Amino acid sequence: MNRLLALAAAAFIATSSVAVAGDTPAPEGAKVYFVNIEDGATVSSPVKVVFGLSGMGVAPAGVEKEGTGHHHIFVDRAPFGKGPEGAEEAETSIPADDNHRHFGKGQTEMSLDLASGTHTLQLVLGDAYHIPHNPPIASDVITITVK
Numbered sequence: 001m002n003r004l005l006a007l008a009a010a011a012f013i014a015t016s017s018v019a020v021a022g023d024t025p026a027p028e029g030a031k032v033y034f035v036n037i038e039d040g041a042t043v044s045s046p047v048k049v050v051f052g053l054s055g056m057g058v059a060p061a062g063v064e065k066e067g068t069g070h071h072h073i074f075v076d077r078a079p080f081g082k083g084p085e086g087a088e089e090a091e092t093s094i095p096a097d098d099n100h101r102h103f104g105k106g107q108t109e110m111s112l113d114l115a116s117g118t119h120t121l122q123l124v125l126g127d128a129y130h131i132p133h134n135p136p137i138a139s140d141v142i143t144i145t146v147k
Contacts, residue, residue, distance in 0.1 A: 026133035027067055030055035032123045039142040046111040047146065049073065051103075051123055056137070061104030062128055069125040069133060071103040073112070080124050080138040093130045102130065114146045 035050035037043065051071045059068035074080060077099040081089050096102050103110065112121075121144065125137040132138070 024069075024127035024131065024133050026125075026135055026137050027055050030125075030133075030137050032071070032125050032137050032139050034121070034123065034139060034142060037121075037142065037144060039140070040144075041142075042145045042147055045114045045116070045146050047114055047144070048109065049112050049121070050109040051107075053108075053125065056125070058106045058108060059128070060106040061102070061126075061130060064128045069127050069137065070106055071108065072124045072126050072130070073101045073103075073110070074120075074122040074124060075099050075101065075112070075114075076119055079141045080122055080132075080136065090132045090134075090136045094124065094126050094132070096130075102126075104130070116146050118143060118145050120144075 031054055033052040033054075035052040037047070037049065051073075053071075057065075057068045058070060059065045061070050072094050075098065094100050094102070101110070101112075120141050122141045123139040124132060127133055
């Protein structure tokens, strides 16, 4: 029975189309950026954020199409690839919580409700499975002040 289960698991893994962490290639020169806000900007909440992407296209989560990905915005956290997770962060699925917002329907803008004060924002592109591309496509971190 264990042998049959092992063979079934091996067959599933061999035929699965799920990308392995960090295996989705990024085209050379691809970049993601903020279109309408700059580092140091003072804004009012809700903050309209428009995502820019060059060198690639946008596709919803779950859609495997070469040269595409979908947006994630990191709010008030260490820059991508830094902090306690370090380099492993580029090899795992981006979490979904208040600090990691997903736009898996292919959205290219959003309204972000933020409390008054200083906040950091960073865009990170994910593949069909919310895993950063290889190499990762991430914007610079910007700091904004919400009045």
